Amino acid sequence: MDVAELADKVIAGDRRALSRAVTLVESSRADHRAMTAEMMERLRNSGREAVRIGLSGTPGVGKSTFIESFGSMLTAQGKRVAVLAVDPSSARSGGSILGDKTRMEKLSRDPNAFIRPSPSQSQLGGVARRSREAVALCEAAGFDVVLVETVGVGQSETMVAEMTDLFVLLLAPAGGDELQGVKRGIMEMADLILVNKADGALKETATRTCADYSGALRLLRKRPQDPDGYPKAMTVSAVEESGLGAAWEAMQTLVDWRREAGFFDSTRAAQARFWFREEVRYGLLSQLDAPAAKERMTALAEAVARGETAPAAAAREMLESLRNG
Numbered sequence: 001m002d003v004a005e006l007a008d009k010v011i012a013g014d015r016r017a018l019s020r021a022v023t024l025v026e027s028s029r030a031d032h033r034a035m036t037a038e039m040m041e042r043l044r045n046s047g048r049e050a051v052r053i054g055l056s057g058t059p060g061v062g063k064s065t066f067i068e069s070f071g072s073m074l075t076a077q078g079k080r081v082a083v084l085a086v087d088p089s090s091a092r093s094g095g096s097i098l099g100d101k102t103r104m105e106k107l108s109r110d111p112n113a114f115i116r117p118s119p120s121q122s123q124l125g126g127v128a129r130r131s132r133e134a135v136a137l138c139e140a141a142g143f144d145v146v147l148v149e150t151v152g153v154g155q156s157e158t159m160v161a162e163m164t165d166l167f168v169l170l171l172a173p174a175g176g177d178e179l180q181g182v183k184r185g186i187m188e189m190a191d192l193i194l195v196n197k198a199d200g201a202l203k204e205t206a207t208r209t210c211a212d213y214s215g216a217l218r219l220l221r222k223r224p225q226d227p228d229g230y231p232k233a234m235t236v237s238a239v240e241e242s243g244l245g246a247a248w249e250a251m252q253t254l255v256d257w258r259r260e261a262g263f264f265d266s267t268r269a270a271q272a273r274f275w276f277r278e279e280v281r282y283g284l285l286s287q288l289d290a291p292a293a294k295e296r297m298t299a300l301a302e303a304v305a306r307g308e309t310a311p312a313a314a315a316r317e318m319l320e321s322l323r324n325g
Contacts, residue, residue, distance in 0.1 A: 003035050007042040010141050018141045022116055025133040043140040050139040054160035056150040057170035062196045063149055064103040066238040073244050075112040082114045082138035085149040132163040132275055161189045162274050166251055168192045173206035191231050198235035210235045225263040
């Protein structure tokens with residue numbers, strides 16, 4: 001694979017090349033990681049900037065339906081939209097259903113949209129291990145909006161906030177225990193809370209739920225990166241496609257304010273520092289995969305299991321052996 005040629009094709013907007021590039025960055029092979037580093041360096045100064053939107057919510061809230069309606073609205077306005085959907089993986093096989101592309105049938109056929117499902121594998125935080133690099137690839141390919149849909153498994157899905165400009169939390173009305181359903185951890189990260197399914201018999205319930213969350217958000221400490229009125233809660237209906245325009249306007253208003261106030265660039269710089277530290281941490285952990293390290297780990301683990309040494313002492317011995325090469 002010619003990395004320079006692949007990078008040029010990504011910049012030219014070649015969808016097949018973009019798919020190949022995402023496959024490359026998701027690979028854990030050492031030679032592929034080296035090629036990925038070279039490719040990302042070539043794309044680093046593409047001069048393109050997309051609005052990166054993270055979307056989280058519990059299973060069944062309608063994330064895929066919302067993304068299809070919201071993405072179709074944006075493509076109808078002439079914008080190019082990329083969707084990076086992260087699906088849960090099997091703890092046994094590591095495989096994934098990857099059904100988002102099937103659920104977004106209309107959007108997947110849109111020439112101005114690109115949908116890429118990825119397995120989360122063992123990565124925590126609701127996103128895949130290489131989602132950040134996939135976002136950068138879509139940005140370099142000229143997409144105007146990049147949507148990152150998380151696995152949707154609970155309140156710990158805040159990692160997506162470290163790779164996006166906006167963090168949107170999608171909730172359903174009448175979910176039971178509304179204000180306790182999503183704890184402060186994820187609520188404090190959200191820039192916009194959208195109560196979906198505000199239609200039919202649930203419309204009134206959705207309005208009440210939105211009011212409850214609006215009141216809860218006012219009790220949270222104001223963040224310096226938020227203008228007055230943010231974070232805010234709004235109602236939408238992905239099925240009826242109502243409220244989507246107002247939600248997009250609220251997103252644009254927040255992004256524009258942060259750009260003018262200087263928070264947009266400073267946040268992206270902070271995210272770059274965060275992912276640098278993550279790469280170093282991952283590189284250190286990958287040393288445990290070396291045959292000699294695995295053998296030493298197994299021997300120490302057996303010693304701990306037999307009660308011959310304490311776990312902390314065995315861990316120190318293992319770390320010392322890694323330092324000494």
